[in-house]
Amino acid sequence: MAIDTLLLCFCEDCQMNDGITRPYFMSRSLMVFVERSGKSAKIGHLPKGKSVD
DSSP states (O other): OHHHHHHHHHHHHHHHOOSSSSOOOSOHHHHHHHHHHHHHTTOOOOOTTOOOO
């Protein structure tokens, strides 16, 4: 349950904030962890015209 909540909060933070004009609320370590997890799972192959923004 806690992992689900953490992931949802991460996604909401990425969608609502840009890290520059609106800073992220997540910790830097969480951002790095999720980025590394995506790379190790080889995520990033989206159908044409789709983005993760």
